[in-house]
Amino acid sequence: MPLINRLDTRSADFDSALTRLLAYDASQDESIESTVRDILHDVQTRGDAAVLDYTARFDRVQAGSLTALEIPRSDCQAALAGLPADRRAALEAAAERVRRYHEHQRAQTWTYTEPDGTMLGQQITPLDRVGLYVPGGKAAYPSSVLMNAIPAKVAGVPELIMVTPTPGGTRNPMVLAAAALGGVDRIFAIGGAQAVGALAYGTQTLPAVDKIVGPGNAYVAAAKRRVFGTVGIDMIAGPSEILIVADGSTPAEWLAVDLFSQAEHDELAQAILLCPDEAYLNAVRDAIERLLPQQPRADILRVSLANRGALIHTTGLEQACSLVNRIAPEHLELSVRDPQAILPLIRHAGAIFMGAYSSESLGDYCAGPNHVLPTARTARFSSPLGVYDFQKRSSLIQVSATGAQTLGRIAVTLATSEGLHAHAASAALRLNDPA
Structure with missing residues (x-):
């Protein structure tokens, strides 16, 4: 087997060779899909109790309640304070640079007014609540906490809930420190498909979110894929x-x-x-x-x-x-x-x-x-994750009495052509001269 493949665009078989090189089988493992489906259904049905059962089984963490698995923000501040000076400085420098860059992405509400007084525009609002999945154990990446949390906070998301597994009860201090710098509001020591289900459907303790972001293993990816539509997701990487x-x-x-x-x-x-x-x-x-x-x-x-x-x-x-x-x-x-x-x-x-x-x-x-x-x-x-992923756009339409005369006639004609007579009538009622 070669150390690395060599290709030449001049070769007759280059296109087929490149196609083979780029091929990636993204098909889902049926056993993973089946397991995730059952876990999500269980969490949706039993809430806290199901999450606690799976946390005990997969992460070897026993808890009497989901509240007991919530990590206080003071623990995150303590983790930040306890970092070696070089690690804290690096984490803080990265956080500041990520924040400064993403502040340039913040969209603004805008409007314009037409000559007849009709106002049109777009209102920008943040999502109400976002869930952030962060891998635990050996595959713990504080940089991912910053990259997901900071854009959400720059966008104005008022509540950011992070879930991260703590196998055997082991917490990663760099991850907790990054959560402090990223402005995470609540953290639960749970992971896997059960954590995705808790975020998507809500439980007695953990409120449902509007969008789930963050990397995870094959079970987490499968769970995110399944809950999409109930909540938004960033992507399946x-x-x-x-x-x-x-x-x-x-x-x-x-x-x-x-x-x-x-x-x-x-x-x-x-x-x-x-x-x-x-x-x-x-x-x-x-x-x-x-x-x-x-x-x-x-x-x-x-x-x-x-x-x-x-x-x-x-x-x-x-x-x-x-x-x-x-x-x-x-x-x-x-x-x-x-x-x-x-x-x-x-x-x-x-x-x-x-x-x-x-x-x-x-x-x-x-x-x-x-x-x-x-x-x-x-x-x-598609694009990199950014502030725009945590903001929504709502159209603004304020039609003046004069504008209704012009727009109403257009709408009546188009609605009638589509056979939607109540639509036509709704616009016609606002005309000074319905005829």
């Missing part, structure tokens, strides 16, 4: 992806490690490099071979790079950008001398990192833009 367009001006070692940065997530992650310079592709390949054994997650990297990674030789940067739009990656690095020159050619990417110093890992933690990004080619039609 697939394996992580990085696509790099290079012109050979960046040290090969830098890009080798950039490929590692996403491939190390899991065996299904994807890392691809596009470049018109074959000698440079060889240099990156050599750097991968030299540096990979030093990586703590080398076993995962080997599988990911061999199965879904690739170094692709293109005819030029313009062709590389065309391939970017075909692949529509989660993370895109434009590691070229003049990224601004090719940026107009890019239409589909979750986040675009421009220039040799803009490593994807900075975006994951502290650059400011959100790291919750569309995967599996969904960047063709």
Whole structure:
């Protein structure tokens, strides 16, 4: 098995080879779907009691009530105060940068008035209550707390409820500290599909939310998929992806490690490099071979790079950008001398990192833009998580008496053509001269 796949756009079988490389089976595991369906039904039926039963079974945490599993905000403040100075400073710096970036996304209510006095517009309001799922145990990511909580608070969400499992009763202090910095209002030490069900349907203790955001395992993803419609969700994320367009001006070692940065997530992650310079592709390949054994997650990297990674030789940067739009990656690095020159050619990417110093890992933690990004080619039609995901738009229509004469006649004609006579009558009643 090769260390990493090599493709060339000049090859006759390139299109089929790329299609195979990009293929990802997103079909659901029937056993997971069946288990999640039963858990959600149980939580919807029994509420607190069901959540407590599953928490005892899966997380080995016994509690007499769901109230006993609520983590006081004072514990989050204490976790923040107890962090080593360097970790606290890093977390606070990241939180401030994420907040400052997302404040630019806040939408405003607007209106305009027509000459006849009719006012039209759009009112922006935040969601009332949002649920944030945060993985627990080893897969605990405080950066994800910041990326999900801060945009919700910038949007003006008055109540943000976080759920996070604490296997064996172990709490992650960085996660709790991030919750304090992110402005989370309530935290419950529960997880899995049962926590998603509690957020979606509400229980005797935990109120139902309007939207659920945040990453989770296959059971959490299946649960979010099932409750969508009852509540909103952010997205169903697939394996992580990085696509790099290079012109050979960046040290090969830098890009080798950039490929590692996403491939190390899991065996299904994807890392691809596009470049018109074959000698440079060889240099990156050599750097991968030299540096990979030093990586703590080398076993995962080997599988990911061999199965879904690739170094692709293109005819030029313009062709590389065309391939970017075909692949529509989660993370895109434009590691070229003049990224601004090719940026107009890019239409589909979750986040675009421009220039040799803009490593994807900075975006994951502290650059400011959100790291919750569309995967599996969904960047063709969706966007990074942002303030706009926690705001709603309501249309404003205030028709003047004069405006009703013009609009009413239009509405009568169209409603009558559709056979909706009560609609026509409703508009006609407001006409000065119904005839």
